Amino acid sequence: MAEPLLRLEDLRKxxxxxxxxxxxxxxxxxxxxxxxIGPNGAGKTTLIHEITGIVAPxxxxxxxxxxxxxxxxxxxxxxxxxxxxxxxTSIVAGFSARENVALAAQARSGSSFRFLRPASGEAVLNDxxxxxxxxxxxxxRAAVPAGTLSHGEKRALEIAIxxxxxxxxLLLDEPLAGAGPEETERLIALLKRLGAxxxxxxxxxxxxxxxxxxxxxxxxxxxxxxxxxxxxxxxGNAEVRAAYLGxxxx
Amino acid sequence: xxxxxLLPLAVLAALAVAPxxxxxxSYELTLLARAMxxxxxxxxxxxxxxxxxxxxxxHAASLGVGAYAVAILDAHGVTEALIVLPVAVAAxxxxxxLTGAVAIRTSGVHFxxxxxAFGQMAFFTTSSLAAYGGDDGYTLYGRTEVAGTRxxxxxLAFHYICLGLLALTWGLCAMLLASRFGRVLRAARENAQRxxxxxxxxxxxxxxxxxxxxxxxxxAGVLLANATEFVSPATLSWQRSGELLFMVILGGVGRLWGAxxxxxxxxxxxxxxxxxxxxxxxxxxxxxVLAVLFLKGGLSGLVARRHG
Numbered sequence: 001m002a003e004p005l006l007r008l009e010d011l012r013k014x015x016x017x018x019x020x021x022x023x024x025x026x027x028x029x030x031x032x033x034x035x036x037i038g039p040n041g042a043g044k045t046t047l048i049h050e051i052t053g054i055v056a057p058x059x060x061x062x063x064x065x066x067x068x069x070x071x072x073x074x075x076x077x078x079x080x081x082x083x084x085x086x087x088x089t090s091i092v093a094g095f096s097a098r099e100n101v102a103l104a105a106q107a108r109s110g111s112s113f114r115f116l117r118p119a120s121g122e123a124v125l126n127d128x129x130x131x132x133x134x135x136x137x138x139x140x141r142a143a144v145p146a147g148t149l150s151h152g153e154k155r156a157l158e159i160a161i162x163x164x165x166x167x168x169x170l171l172l173d174e175p176l177a178g179a180g181p182e183e184t185e186r187l188i189a190l191l192k193r194l195g196a197x198x199x200x201x202x203x204x205x206x207x208x209x210x211x212x213x214x215x216x217x218x219x220x221x222x223x224x225x226x227x228x229x230x231x232x233x234x235x236g237n238a239e240v241r242a243a244y245l246g247x248x249x250x
Numbered sequence: 251x252x253x254x255x256l257l258p259l260a261v262l263a264a265l266a267v268a269p270x271x272x273x274x275x276s277y278e279l280t281l282l283a284r285a286m287x288x289x290x291x292x293x294x295x296x297x298x299x300x301x302x303x304x305x306x307x308x309h310a311a312s313l314g315v316g317a318y319a320v321a322i323l324d325a326h327g328v329t330e331a332l333i334v335l336p337v338a339v340a341a342x343x344x345x346x347x348l349t350g351a352v353a354i355r356t357s358g359v360h361f362x363x364x365x366x367a368f369g370q371m372a373f374f375t376t377s378s379l380a381a382y383g384g385d386d387g388y389t390l391y392g393r394t395e396v397a398g399t400r401x402x403x404x405x406l407a408f409h410y411i412c413l414g415l416l417a418l419t420w421g422l423c424a425m426l427l428a429s430r431f432g433r434v435l436r437a438a439r440e441n442a443q444r445x446x447x448x449x450x451x452x453x454x455x456x457x458x459x460x461x462x463x464x465x466x467x468x469x470a471g472v473l474l475a476n477a478t479e480f481v482s483p484a485t486l487s488w489q490r491s492g493e494l495l496f497m498v499i500l501g502g503v504g505r506l507w508g509a510x511x512x513x514x515x516x517x518x519x520x521x522x523x524x525x526x527x528x529x530x531x532x533x534x535x536x537x538x539v540l541a542v543l544f545l546k547g548g549l550s551g552l553v554a555r556r557h558g
Contacts, residue, residue: 052447078449090444092437103437104448106430112450113458118428165448 003066005030005169005199006082011050011060013043013223020046021057022223028169033195035202035210038220039243044203045087047220048173051201052084053077065168078107083167085158087174093147097138097157100146101129104164132160136190152183156190163194170200176209188212211235219243254554258507262417269409279405280477281521286412287473289513290419292497294466296509297423299498301432302459303439304354307362308369309494311349312342312464314486316471318376321388321481325381331396335472342468343461345372350460354453369488376483387482394476402476412473416510419466423506426462435459500541502548511549 004027013021020043028034038044049055051062053074062070069077078084092100099120105128106112106119119125133139136156141149146157155175162170175191176184188209194200195213204210210217211231218228221243227234234240268274268282291313298304319338328334349368356364382388393402401407426432438445438452445452475481484490493516501512519537523530545552 073451074446075449075451078447084447086443086447090441090447092440092444094440095437099433100444103433103445106433107448107450112430112434112455114430115426116429118425119430119433120428122430161444161448 002030004028004063005065006051006201007061007063008047008051009061009063011047011057011062013046013050013055013057019223021050021060024060024220024223024225026218026225026228028199028201029216030199032215033191033200033202033213035204035214035217036220037204037207037210037217041222042220043223044220045173048084048087048171048203051171052082078165078167081166081168082171083162083165083169084171085155085162085173085175087177089151089154089158091146091154091157091161093145095146096143097133097146097149097153097160098126098129098142100157101132101160101164102126104161105129105132108164108166128164129160132164133157135163135194136160137186150183152179152186155179155183155187159190159194163198168199170194170198172200172202172204174204175202176204176206184209253557257550257553257557258420258505258510261507261510262413262420265413265416266410269406274406276405279409281517283405283409283412283473283477285514285517286409286416286510287470287477288494288497288517289510290412290416290470290473291467292494292501292509292513293416293419293423293506294463294470295494296498296501296503296506297427297466298460298463299495300503300506301423301427301439302435302456304456304460305362305495306353306365306460306463307488307491307495308349308365308367308372309463309467310486310488310490311369311372312346312467313471313474313490313494314372314376314483315342315345315464316468317475317481317485318379318382318471319468320394320472320475321382321390324390324394325388329392329395330398331394331402334394335469338472339465339468342471343465346464346467347457347461350457350464354456354460366488366491369486369491373483373486373488376486383482385483387480387484390475390479390481393479394472408476412477415469415473419469420506420510422466426459427506431455431458496538500538500545500548502545502550504547505550505554508548508550511553515549 006028008024008026011021011024036044046055050057053072061068064080064082102125105125133142136159138153138156141153149157176187179187191213214231216230217234218225219240226243227237227240295309298306316338319341320334323334353361353364377385434445434450434455442452497512497516498509500515501508520534523534
């Protein structure tokens, strides 16, 4: 078996008496789409925050491409190749869609402590930005202020921003949250395409989407991973059905 | 070039022809110089507030550090601009770098309060400088010399030097905001989390921006000391910081050149009202409030909508 790209080793986090992350161990293999599902309050968001460095775990280790990143800040993790999207869309609303992506390209291409030339005139950054926008289907919206994009378009923009950081792992926090049925369909198709080229860790509520996309699924309940497996394995797992699927209409 | 890009040049051009168009008397030139100098400080503050989202209520401190550098050097017989200017600018940048290193770790109201606190600290420090006049201030022996000449004594030359440095300040800030560096600052103003999530920590960018604004404030301070040939703690009172912030808002936060309009309007209105009546502040205050309430985008927004 190949080395995992991301490995969580016995992560733990308590808030008061509550074990939000209770000994989570998980491997994301290169090339796979790995989904983390779980009912509300299972600790998915905290887990994402731990992986991206917004919340420090009380104990345990996070290994990324063999390197211990448990104590690195978010910017340093991103530079190591870990890109994320946010559950609540996080973009620079006053920038054009292109400048949003160009900012990410700039972070990846040389120093940002450059003071003389107008950044909007840098062809390399603009080309990188346009390529990423094209990939997510936003090429014709490049000049539009990001704040005026539709919800689904903002979601796609955030993915384009993540792509422009040249990530080795895409961490997508509920990328379908709040999207309408048509937008959801488009985003699922997009994620499927990205899955061919990228390793993705997907935290998602939409079960249909997860079953359509994921190579493997880990089920998180009360801060613990109760099962990890392929889609049929998870569908057939009695414990998962009892803990999760049974109480959902999925 | 869009028409809006021409508006700041129009403002600078108007200031350039003002002495030839009936505003060449010593009274008018003194007033315009004051407005342009405070305009420089306001532009550098606008770079911080509108560009980087750092609302400082202590910007007068950098002005004061620059002005006191002139006074202190003057007291020790150093009056050459080639020395005074770099020393003053470096001192103001250093002051901003040190205080900014602490202040920028905070945000929002905390940032406002901590910059105010550092400003007050500088104020009381200058008040206690007995050798340089303490509370009473310090009168310069003369204006700073430029390469041994008494160029600054000439009111018209002083006018154009102020104008040139104002244009330089504006151009520099505009260039910085458009650069990669400025893009990070602008993005972090709107969404710091987004900047971190593309792999950049906003802190060092903000700190460098803060130091640059401080350096430009120090430059304005050198001119202010020369304009009045007098330096006192009032130069860096917190009221002065508030006035600078007000000029920025009056001119329009989103446009750097708005701060020039804001400073001109503020200084001219203040002077004119003070000549009309004894209790002019009773009128000035409400006028400012109305301007903030009803001038969306400030004076520059108004002009841009008319001519943009």
